Amino acid sequence: MFRIFLTACLSFLITCPLFCQEVSPCLHAAGLVGISCPKGVDASVDDAWCAGIARQIARSFNAEGLSSWITPGRCWGWIGTEGGRYEEQAIPPDLTPVNCTPPYDRCYGNYCPEKYCSVIKAMTGLKASIILRAVNTWGRDDVLRPGTAFYRGMQQLVIDINAAYDCQGLQRPVIQGTILEHIEKGVNVVPIPVAIIMACRNEKGFEKKYYLDAGGNARTDLHFDFDRIRNKKRKLPLADCPDITRIEARMWFYYLARMYIDMGYKSIHMGQLNEWGRLDQPRYKHTATVLAAIRAYARSRHTFVLLTQENFRALKYPGTDTFMFDYDSRALRIREVTGPEVCGDFNCNTVPVDYLSHTPCAGEGFPAVIDSCVLCAQGNSGGYQPVYGTYTPFQPYNTYFDFGPGNHPDTGKASSGCDPNPQWGTWGWDDTKWFAQKIGAPCRAFWISDAIGRLRQYHNGFGFMTAPGLLLIPMPENGDRYLSGHNPTAGASYLLADEDPVMRAVAAQWSPANEAMIFIERVGDEIPEKKSYTFRVQGADHTTLYTWHIQNPDGSWQPHAYGLARSFEPTADGTYTIYLRQDNLGGYADRSTTKVISCKIKLGRQDNHSLPAPLQDPIQTAYPAGSIPYEANKDMSAYDRYVKDRADTTPK
Numbered sequence: 001m002f003r004i005f006l007t008a009c010l011s012f013l014i015t016c017p018l019f020c021q022e023v024s025p026c027l028h029a030a031g032l033v034g035i036s037c038p039k040g041v042d043a044s045v046d047d048a049w050c051a052g053i054a055r056q057i058a059r060s061f062n063a064e065g066l067s068s069w070i071t072p073g074r075c076w077g078w079i080g081t082e083g084g085r086y087e088e089q090a091i092p093p094d095l096t097p098v099n100c101t102p103p104y105d106r107c108y109g110n111y112c113p114e115k116y117c118s119v120i121k122a123m124t125g126l127k128a129s130i131i132l133r134a135v136n137t138w139g140r141d142d143v144l145r146p147g148t149a150f151y152r153g154m155q156q157l158v159i160d161i162n163a164a165y166d167c168q169g170l171q172r173p174v175i176q177g178t179i180l181e182h183i184e185k186g187v188n189v190v191p192i193p194v195a196i197i198m199a200c201r202n203e204k205g206f207e208k209k210y211y212l213d214a215g216g217n218a219r220t221d222l223h224f225d226f227d228r229i230r231n232k233k234r235k236l237p238l239a240d241c242p243d244i245t246r247i248e249a250r251m252w253f254y255y256l257a258r259m260y261i262d263m264g265y266k267s268i269h270m271g272q273l274n275e276w277g278r279l280d281q282p283r284y285k286h287t288a289t290v291l292a293a294i295r296a297y298a299r300s301r302h303t304f305v306l307l308t309q310e311n312f313r314a315l316k317y318p319g320t321d322t323f324m325f326d327y328d329s330r331a332l333r334i335r336e337v338t339g340p341e342v343c344g345d346f347n348c349n350t351v352p353v354d355y356l357s358h359t360p361c362a363g364e365g366f367p368a369v370i371d372s373c374v375l376c377a378q379g380n381s382g383g384y385q386p387v388y389g390t391y392t393p394f395q396p397y398n399t400y401f402d403f404g405p406g407n408h409p410d411t412g413k414a415s416s417g418c419d420p421n422p423q424w425g426t427w428g429w430d431d432t433k434w435f436a437q438k439i440g441a442p443c444r445a446f447w448i449s450d451a452i453g454r455l456r457q458y459h460n461g462f463g464f465m466t467a468p469g470l471l472l473i474p475m476p477e478n479g480d481r482y483l484s485g486h487n488p489t490a491g492a493s494y495l496l497a498d499e500d501p502v503m504r505a506v507a508a509q510w511s512p513a514n515e516a517m518i519f520i521e522r523v524g525d526e527i528p529e530k531k532s533y534t535f536r537v538q539g540a541d542h543t544t545l546y547t548w549h550i551q552n553p554d555g556s557w558q559p560h561a562y563g564l565a566r567s568f569e570p571t572a573d574g575t576y577t578i579y580l581r582q583d584n585l586g587g588y589a590d591r592s593t594t595k596v597i598s599c600k601i602k603l604g605r606q607d608n609h610s611l612p613a614p615l616q617d618p619i620q621t622a623y624p625a626g627s628i629p630y631e632a633n634k635d636m637s638a639y640d641r642y643v644k645d646r647a648d649t650t651p652k
Helices: 001-016 025-029 052-057 066-070 114-123 149-167 183-188 194-199 248-263 286-301 431-438 441-456 500-509 637-649
Strands: 061-064 130-131 176-177 266-268 306-308 328-331 395-402 464-465 468-472 491-495 517-520 533-538 543-553 565-566 574-583 594-603
Touching: 025 149, 061 114, 066 114, 066 149, 114 149, 114 468, 114 491, 114 500, 130 395, 130 431, 149 176, 149 248, 176 248, 176 441, 176 491, 194 248, 194 431, 248 266, 248 574, 395 574, 431 441, 431 468, 431 491, 441 500, 464 533, 500 517, 517 574, 517 594, 533 574
Parallel strands: 061 130, 061 468, 130 176, 176 266, 266 306, 328 395, 395 464
Antiparallel strands: 468 491, 517 533, 533 565, 543 574, 574 594
């Protein structure tokens, strides 16, 4: 295997005149890279004042632990016996691709380059713009250091994804690694770099006698220490959480963040702040120090890093209007539909919603829906984004399949019982297992297609459903973890690339609308002295970020607004110019990622109980049926100047 890889890399390096990277051979076999692909456009969060981060996470692709799929390792085999029990068998040799056929992984290892490349092909096919959790560090603290196969796999993943996007003519995506709320004794073999010690020497709690030698220089013989990082005040099972108030925990977070940034990762999922930051409440002073240091290091490397965590929504630094994190990540909590209801049902004093009748999910034994009762539909307040300091009325979020408790022993009851958190279960199953194993492929295709649009209806369009590119699911396939005799290391995986109907469903829902129009309607006559209008998007899609920009008759501008609709009251009589901006990194038919349509309309402040006159003959002007007549605007020079003025003042 190594000889083949080396030969392919040497061939690629010799014949590639413009942009040379060593890529995994399977990318060539999959037709994702060639021998002379020029370097592409790097990931960026441009237009931060308007589209920025929300445009990135609109096309979120879950790649849970994908780097492990090119990490060689030893693995436990399995044999099945009567009664569904699993027993260990002989350990296969190193580099054995144990999981290359469904369900891929009957052991703890994940080594399978062929399937690794099929996942990358799926993300390029969908033009995903952010790749979530591509590195899962849970339980892998011992290998988070240079020289290990896992470390090389993390580096290789960035090279491979960027090369695949370059050769497909796509802008590179934001790739995410993880720093999770878990620490284990394996951390004790990871050396503490001198740079990390020196960066933290002025921090509160820094022990000079421990971290520095007699000459005041950083020691070169130190390793991270589990007992210096973990939360000593917590009881099991969460005694293995880092405590950010401890200096070595902050060093650990900063060390991992620098590792990711140096490798080219541009987003970090930092797990559950509620766990590693618990003792830092309510001011989060140490958390603020770590996050600021991570952002500063990214800037020093002339790049950026988007930081997120889960479970806390729209958390701000106390006493400020600035978010701690750049966007929210939320576990999907779907609502089971039962009759009669059980304690796991969401119940927000409404009649249970079941829109699955007459769909491919109608006959499934585990029906579940998304509606306004779902936890992930709750909105965030507005505030300033920390990465660029620009204000947003809503902090965006992406929603993904999580690993809920699952598998309550009593059939038909929610997994966590009734108290204290009944919302965690869906028909007694982990949500990943429910999606990937407990419903059939036709239902999966319908369900994900419906979910993408349904979630976008909430929170003024700032919530996005993540494509389930790679899901890790407890094994055995149809077993219950409460049963005895199972191999405790058993695991399985679901790949979106293996289900064409589901893949096509995601692609259809992610397709940008090339023919959106502006619909303008009057809003009632309740207040005669005021005229109000609503501008709406007609023909919208689910991954475009829509913003409204209105130029007043005197040339000044209204504050821009987000969403599928914009309500407006004229402040002066005259001609207003309405611009609808559409941002989508999936690309429109002309290969652009931003397009603007515009119209002009005469409006007055006083109501004369008649519609405003069109600016030209309606017969010659195309506008949506039923809307107020307006004139299409083809002159974008005013808008171009408006965008440039704001771009010049956006913090860099």
